[in-house]
Amino acid sequence: MGVIRRTKAVNTLLTLFEEKEGAVSVVDLIEELKTEMNKTTVYRVLDRLEQDGFIHSFNGKDALKWYARCKSCTTTSHFDKHPHFQCLRCGKMECLSIDIVIPTLENHTIESQEILLVGCCDECDVTME
Ligand SMILES: [Zn+2]
Numbered sequence: 001m002g003v004i005r006r007t008k009a010v011n012t013l014l015t016l017f018e019e020k021e022g023a024v025s026v027v028d029l030i031e032e033l034k035t036e037m038n039k040t041t042v043y044r045v046l047d048r049l050e051q052d053g054f055i056h057s058f059n060g061k062d063a064l065k066w067y068a069r070c071k072s073c074t075t076t077s078h079f080d081k082h083p084h085f086q087c088l089r090c091g092k093m094e095c096l097s098i099d100i101v102i103p104t105l106e107n108h109t110i111e112s113q114e115i116l117l118v119g120c121c122d123e124c125d126v127t128m129e
């Protein structure tokens, strides 16, 4: 609860997300920040940033949690309906700026949707046969 406090940890993570292209897994984040903050702090700040609409999270392969910067989310309108793409070669995760329209289901209310596409990214494509 409460307004986000710009602690050093918050600033560190915000800067990290501003510099990153694509998404980062929570394991990589903890590894990258281990000299600066402990795991608990990383999780706490991620939760906070997600609530405030700076980042969104989703599940990748092996139920690993990934985080990426939100482009159009705000605190009040936090929609993250875009699909994600994970490269099986290099492991890179991308937010795709396309909409996948899920048809309305009779007698069901959809509260969230998570679409993960896996394959080969353009950088790895050259090595594919
Ligand atoms: Zn790749």
Ligand SMILES: [Zn+2]
Pocket (backbone or CB within 6 Å): 056, 068, 082, 083, 084, 094, 095, 096
């Ligand atoms: Zn995304």
